[in-house]
Amino acid sequence: MQGMSFIVKTVTRLLIGVIFLFGIYITFYGHLTPGGGFAGGIMLACGFILLTLAFGKETSLGKLSDFWASMLDNLGAFTFWLVALLGYTGGYFFINFIEKKNPFGLLSSGTILINNIAIGVKVFASVFAVFLALTIFGRFVSGLAESEEED
């Protein structure tokens, strides 16, 4: 059996949705409550790392492979740059070009919400990719070396 024991798997199955929901909440409401894209992205990455540790690498890599993790990383960076460059439509670099509405609503602050989501996606994908690179790639290489020695 891959991964950890039955207890860990059950608790993970119960908690993983709440962890993802809280990460998404922290990301989306970063301009209203404490938090923001960085903290929310790391929470999402923590959820994926929990999946990897509890169920083994096949489950988490089936949901998000290392290729798509680096793709999401690029997507977040490009969205951030795009928002920065679209500021030229309103005047200068990084101007808040979307209209601001009622002060305490979700859509109240223009580009800050988009930037938060972009940073959240970027940090989530990059931290998960680093975890994959540090743990699974190394084990994979050692397995390859063992098989070569056997040959």
Place this chain on the structure above:
Amino acid sequence: MLFVFYSLLIFCIIGSIIAIEAKNILASVISAGVVGMGLSIMFLFLGAPDIAIVQVVVEIIVLIILIRSTVSIDNTSIITHQDTFAILSSLIFFGLFLVFAFMAFRGLPAFGEPLMTVSSRYLENSVQDTGASNVIMGILLDYRAYDTLGEATVIFTAILGAFMVLRVKGKKKKEEADMVKVGIPFSEELQKSAALEKEDLSDTVI
């Protein structure tokens, strides 16, 4: 309140000393994590919930990755040897640092006393200017968004470097394709052609 804050500070200092002095790597990793948790509670007492959340989450992830990488090492205990010169020189330089830090920090205003007029302007106008009720996000992603772009670029570059160093598949096949394009023969082919030439020579001799 101040008593709790100072006891947390002393707790963090003791934890970091244990983290340095522990002979077992796993024990020192765990005590470094304890220091981070104490630091996050200190941030909460100082009225910075944003930094406290980030500190807690990053501390957890760093602890997981460090334990994951230290547990795979079989021998987690370190063998140390006493070096009196290093200890003595570091003590002297630390004392010098303390003296100069005391001289430098005497000129600063008291802790928590506002010095800049810019920050008060941000606090007054941030809701009208940015529309974000969380002033920190307003400063991070509207007034100082260029700074955050730099941070994002730093993270991006770090991830790129980690992937380059830790990747499994090399670029050997691509290099071979380039060599074919340029016309450089491989070492195996060179040996083969050398063997062929030898055969030709032997044919002519006979």
